[in-house]
Amino acid sequence: MNGLLRCVLVGLGARGRYWAQVMHAEPRCAIVAYVDPSAEALARADADFGERPGFASLDEALEAGLDVDGLVLATPPSGREAQLRHACERALPVLVEKPLALDLHEAARFVRMAEAAGVPLMVGLNFRYLAVTIERMRLYRDGVVGRPAFTRFTYERWRDGYRPGINRYPLTMEHPMLWEQSIHHFDLLRYVYGVEPLTVACHAWNPSWSMYAHETNVAALFSFDGGLVANYQGTWQSGWATPGFEWRTDATEGVVTQFDQFGDLRYARRDEPALRTVDLPPHEIWVTETAGLLRAFLASALDGEPLECSGRDHLSSLAMVEACIRSSRDARVVDVGDVLAEALQAAG
Ligand SMILES: NC(=O)c1ccc[n+]([C@@H]2O[C@H](COP(=O)([O-])OP(=O)(O)OC[C@H]3O[C@@H](n4cnc5c(N)ncnc54)[C@H](O)[C@@H]3O)[C@@H](O)[C@H]2O)c1
Incomplete structure (x- = not known):
């Protein structure tokens, strides 16, 4: 590979265009x-990011005799099996957008398939690579506020599903908020605190004015190993178009809180009357952190560094999604570990 990973970029929609740029x-x-079935999307990528051979399907691209070392999949999350099979048959490392699948059992099968083929499967969890995430973890690691004990995570957004340039499939899919958005938040909870979920009590619903066919609102109470408790509330159909975000952690000696999903991190020790602001480097939204994710993929594929955001790790966050769905459906507390174990067993 000579220090260069030659990739096919599959899917040139809202997210794929950021991938092309990065x-x-x-x-x-x-x-x-x-690769994209839309001729218009292919032409736009040629014009905006430089001309490349364009194909309507991954099969055609892989049959074209090009030298290919890896795949980046920025396609909608349903219908990825054939693409992942190609990656496995050709031993191509693959970076696939979240969520890996819209079904935990299917995702577990994909992970088993990639592992059996020895193919690195990385999931696009770009929020891990934000400076605000890294600095938040540093505050905990350095013991600045003590040990995290409980957290409140709120994400309030008016997401106009018909806005030009935005993907359309969430308008009709089941549990769009959980699979498409909360998955990032659940991953952050596991990643930042370094803990695994035990149980969840969740209620998911759709507000009366929702433009989405299925639930855009999620309220969930998670317990984690080590005793951490997370109170999560997310919506795509806020009553207000101005977004709201707050992720506050109360720790044994203080508090850390974040007022923007891309930045604005502050903290205080218990007796300090005002929050201190943490300096963060300049950041281009969707680009800087996606570049960090890509570099981690390259470090694994080219340098043999351990794979970050592995498909296997992602299954634990998908299990949180699935546990929320079951908890809300049955109005009961669900054991997240049981949900994961069931999917792994079914995957063989
Ligand atoms: N990590 C993030 O922050 C982030 C942000 C947005 C979207 N995403 C994820 O990226 C993925 C794509 O989302 P999007 O917003 O770009 O959707 P989109 O609908 O805007 O774009 C999807 C593109 O894939 C193409 N496509 C569909 N089937 C294909 C196939 N079989 N082969 C090749 N191309 C195909 C479509 O023609 C379209 O151009 C989803 O999994 C989504 O959750 C991630």
């Missing part, structure tokens, strides 16, 4: 082909 800017990555 991959073009990364010297250790080359896009050798674009």
Whole structure:
């Protein structure tokens, strides 16, 4: 590979276009082909990010005799099996957008398939690579506020599902908020605190004015190993178009709180009357952190570094989603570990 990963970029929609931008800017990555069934999307990528051979399907791209070392999949989360099979048959490391699948059992099968083929499968959890996430973890690691004990995570957004340029499939899919959005938040909870979920009590619903066919609101109370408790509330159909975000952690000696999903991190020790602001480097939203994710993928594929955001790790966050769905459906507390174990067993 000579220090260069030659990738096919599959899917050129809202997210795929960020991938095109980030991959073009990364010297250790080359896009050798674009794949999208939309001729318009292919033409736009040629115009905006440089001409490349374009194909309507991954099969066609892989049959074209190009030198390919890896795949980046920015397609909708349903219907990825054939693409992942191609990656496994050709031993191509693959970076796939979250969620890996819209079904935990299916995702577990994909992970088993990739592991059996020895293919690195990385999931696009870009929020891990934000400076605000890294600094938050540093505050805990350095013991600045003591040990995290409980947290309140609120994400309030008016997401106009018909806005030009935004993906359309969430309008009709089941549990769009949980699978498409909360999955990032659940991953952050596990990642930042370094803990695994035990139980959840969840209620998911759709407000009366929702433009989505299925639930856009999630209220969930998680317990984690080590005793951490997380109180989560998310919506895509807020009553107000101005977004609201707060992720506050109360710790044994103080508090850490974040007022923007991309930044604005503050903390105080228990007796300090005002929050202190944490300095963060400049950040281009959706680009800087996606570049960090890509570099981690390249470090694994080219340098043999341990794989970050592995498919297997992602299953634990998907199990939180599935446990929320069951908890809400049955109005009961659900054991997240049981949900994960069931999927792993079914995957063989
Ligand atoms: N990590 C993030 O922050 C983030 C942000 C937005 C979206 N996403 C994820 O990215 C993925 C794509 O979302 P999007 O918003 O770009 O959707 P989108 O609908 O805007 O774009 C999807 C593109 O994939 C193409 N496509 C569909 N089936 C294909 C196939 N079989 N082969 C090749 N191309 C195909 C479509 O023509 C379309 O151009 C989803 O999994 C979504 O959850 C992640």
